[in-house]
Amino acid sequence: MATNILEVNMYRYNPEEDKFPYIKQYQIEKPAKDIMVLDLLHLLKEQDESISYRRSCREGVCGSDGMNINGKNGLACITPISSVLKKNKIELRPLPGLPVIRDLVVDMTEFYAQYEKIKPFLQNSTTAPEQERLQSPEDRDKLDGLYECILCACCSTSCPSFWWNPDKFLGPAALLQAYRFLADTRDLKTNERLEDLSDPFSVYRCHGIMNCVSVCPKGLNPNKAIGEIKTMLLKDKKEIITTDGAMN
Amino acid sequence: MIQNRPVNINLLKIKLPLSAFLSITHRISGILIFFLVLPFSVFIFSELTLNQNSFDNFMTMYHTNLGIKFGCIGLILIFQYHIFTGIRHILMDFHILNETLSSSHKSAVITLVLFAVNALLTLLVML
Numbered sequence: 001m002a003t004n005i006l007e008v009n010m011y012r013y014n015p016e017e018d019k020f021p022y023i024k025q026y027q028i029e030k031p032a033k034d035i036m037v038l039d040l041l042h043l044l045k046e047q048d049e050s051i052s053y054r055r056s057c058r059e060g061v062c063g064s065d066g067m068n069i070n071g072k073n074g075l076a077c078i079t080p081i082s083s084v085l086k087k088n089k090i091e092l093r094p095l096p097g098l099p100v101i102r103d104l105v106v107d108m109t110e111f112y113a114q115y116e117k118i119k120p121f122l123q124n125s126t127t128a129p130e131q132e133r134l135q136s137p138e139d140r141d142k143l144d145g146l147y148e149c150i151l152c153a154c155c156s157t158s159c160p161s162f163w164w165n166p167d168k169f170l171g172p173a174a175l176l177q178a179y180r181f182l183a184d185t186r187d188l189k190t191n192e193r194l195e196d197l198s199d200p201f202s203v204y205r206c207h208g209i210m211n212c213v214s215v216c217p218k219g220l221n222p223n224k225a226i227g228e229i230k231t232m233l234l235k236d237k238k239e240i241i242t243t244d245g246a247m248n
Numbered sequence: 249m250i251q252n253r254p255v256n257i258n259l260l261k262i263k264l265p266l267s268a269f270l271s272i273t274h275r276i277s278g279i280l281i282f283f284l285v286l287p288f289s290v291f292i293f294s295e296l297t298l299n300q301n302s303f304d305n306f307m308t309m310y311h312t313n314l315g316i317k318f319g320c321i322g323l324i325l326i327f328q329y330h331i332f333t334g335i336r337h338i339l340m341d342f343h344i345l346n347e348t349l350s351s352s353h354k355s356a357v358i359t360l361v362l363f364a365v366n367a368l369l370t371l372l373v374m375l
Contacts, residue, residue: 021256096258098255101253208347
């Protein structure tokens with residue numbers, strides 16, 4: 001029966017054979033129960049073993065299998081096919097905006113470079129106490145919704161501002177982590193961090209498109225974090241005015 | 249590193265939320281204001297204020313030539329669209345509108361409805 005056949009359109013590119021990427025169509029019998037997109041990829045790989053994709057934990061923790069599923073970025077391992085199927089069709093493409101190495105595998109160098117820029121580690125030069133640096137439960141609560149990011153790059157590669165300036169605009173993933181350390185009371189380099197973010201590109205290229213929030217597989221809100229950074233940058237400027245009498 | 253790797257950036261194949269449409273068209277309308285609305289408005293204003301004769305000339309053209317009439321309405325609508333979507337962005341920047349997906353979708357719909365009502369009123373006044 002035709003209704004039991006899934007049509008999978010996949011972005012294919014093998015740099016050793018293909019000059020340009022192309023879309024290849026696969027037909028596969030619809031599985032009896034609802035499976036994840038990653039399981040579907042495994043079934044397709046039995047048909048065509050040249051298909052390439054990244055995967056590891058298969059439970060939405062490692063962030064390896066981020067891809068564009070029917071136009072929306074997401075993790076293949078935690079996306080049930082029933083939630084994305086349209087007329088028994090699925091289109092699988094690599095994450096947009098990053099160079100494609102092969103099929104669904106992209107080069108994440110640019111993404112990681114932006115993450116490195118925000119210095120994603122605690123900076124505190126005071127002598128560490130014997131056990132650990134303590135925080136009040138209220139201060140710890142400020143990090144909820146920030147520390148859970150798994151760096152799958154779904155958000156940054158869905159952001160038109162990041163496509164436009166992947167080298168200058170930090171992107172939602174890096175900015176969420178930037179705010180994670182700005183909000184941390186144990187981190188003492190807040191002013192230096194804000195100084196690094198104050199150029200016209202790093203933060204201010206965000207125009208509230210909200211696609212990062214729409215695609216995040218962990219349900220985080222980078223747009224809100226960016227809003228908080230913008231407010232901190234404004235407050236920072238205000239303090240400079242009051243202490244020095246004039247800005248800069 | 250291989251330099252000429254392809255990039256998947258087929259905009260027709262990537263889904264964007266309604267707020268993306270508003271943000272992108274807000275920028276486009278901003279560009280149009282600078283290169284289209286502003287120069288034409290200055291030109292029309294100078295025509296209207298030059299002397300009585302050129303004022304009458306322009307008004308007859310406006311009432312007889314549909315292209316000019318709709319062109320003027322178009323210029324006004326572009327400007328109004330930019331203001332409407334701009335106010336939404338300002339409200340979000342000041343955290344007055346909640347920065348969640350659902351509230352940003354709601355505010356996008358409200359902005360579009362308000363703009364549509366406003367466009368209708370503008371048409372009624374100008375026609």
